[in-house]
Amino acid sequence: MMIALMAVYLILLFAIVRLGIVRFNLFWKTSPFIVLLLLNLGLFIPMGWGAPQGPALVVRNAVSIVPDVAGEVAEVPVVANTPLKAGDVLFRIDPTPYQAQVKTIEAQLKLSSTRLSQMTQLFERDAGRGFDVEQRQSEVDQLKGQLEAAHWNLDKTTVRAPADGYVTNLALRKGARVANLPLSPVMAFIDTSGTIIGVEINQIDARYVEPGQEVEVTFKFAPGQIHKGKVESVLQAIATGQTQTSGTAVMPKAIEAAPFVVRIKLDDAEVARNLPAGSAGTAAIYTDHMKPTHVIRRVILRQIAIVNYVNPF
Template sequence: MIVVLLNVYLVILFCLVKFRIVPFNLFWKVSPILVLLILLVGLFIPMNWGAPQGPALVVRNSVAIVPSVAGEVVEVPVKANSPLRVGDVLFRIDPAPYQSQVNALQAQLKLSQLRLAEKTRLQTTPAGRAFDVEQYQAEVDQLEAQLVGANWNLEKTIVRAPADGYVTNLALRTGARVANLPLSPVMAFIDTSETIIGVEVPQIDARYVEPGQPVEVTFKYEPGKVYGGKVESILQAVATGQTQTSGTAVSSKTIETLPFVVRVKLDDAEFANRLPAGSTGDAAIFTEHVSAAHVIRKVLLRQIAITNYINPF
């Protein structure tokens, strides 16, 4: 853009000299250099913090599906990358062992309740003891608690979608045996109920970025188009500023100046929901500073949107 503006000035200067409106003296000979410096120092360098620009990325939360109970898979009704609603069945585990446990506990509970009723009636006579009633009451309470857990295990033999989304990289098949181990997920579920768009902004340009500021984003997925939005939040940490609990002493490491990540939300929610995870693009954030540069940043962003038709990188 600075080259375009400088060329425009050169054309105007040529016309002014050609028609003898201005003399072609030393001042006008060096004026292009002065104009270049003024554009750099007064407009284009301040534009980087007045209207910062950076790469944008669409990400979605991935849920590792780990069953709550172990057993043999008897049905996998889902298909990879097919839309699912929250509560849809992902797969079913053989419920027979868990159903038998529920039946056994129900039978024991029924017998204990019957004995409790008998001991309660007997307590009203001289032959009854309060201890027997209390003992059977505790047994009934214990069996009822175990029955709640058994019913929960039985219910968890049907694994359901935790949110709206889809299953990707589906390798689970009927007959496979699954375990309730956190390190052994059986499938990956992509949550599409929330679209997260992050924009990387260099630290030197992020000083004036605040939530609520207008944003424009263009994606390679939709070349030639620019979408408006707002800044949602600025992530307050990057990897280099993170410490973790460790049994070792502090060790020095190379300090890197990583960009900050700004989370934005598009005005067109329907389009945002259609964006595949991993979609990339460029975004510009318009702060309250250096307003004169906002028009130039908008033009530059639209140039990028047009070149997305042919630029795969």
């Protein structure tokens, strides 16, 4: 934009000198440098404060699917990269051993319940001990708890989608053996129920950014288009400002002003939902300061949107 404004000024300067309107003296010779300085001090530097711009990225939460029970995979009906609803079946584990466990506990519970009933009748007739009744009641309660756990295990042989989304990089096949170990996920599930869009803003330009401010963003995935939104929050921590418990002393390192991350939300939820994870673009945030510079920022962003048709970087 600065190049365009300077080009316009130089053309006008050439025209008025050529037409003899002004004499090309020392003042007019140095005027391009004066105009360049004024543009920087009066427009482009304040524009960074009042309408900061930065790269934007679409990210989604990924869930590592780990089954709650172990066993042999009996069926994988899901197709990779196909939209799923919460509760749709991802895969099934052979339920045979868990069904057998349920039947075994049910048989034991039936026998213990019968004995409890008999002991209770004897106690009511003063022909039995109260201790025997309590002991049988304890057995019944324990078996009921075991039966509930067995039913839970049987239900968990069917693994379902935790939210709306899709499975990616699917390698699981029928006959594979899976285990309920947290370090052994069997597939990656991409949650599309919520879209996270982050914008990196230089620290010197982030002072006036607040939730609720207007945002415009253009993506490489959709060149030529401008999407409107709002600032959701300014993340209060970045990795360079994080400390973790360790057994080592402080390790000095070069301190750099890493950009802050601003989370935004698009007004059109359908557009946000259809953006692939990893979509990159450029966003501009319009704060309550330096409002005259907002016009220039809007023009610059639209220039970027048009250039996205040919610029892959």
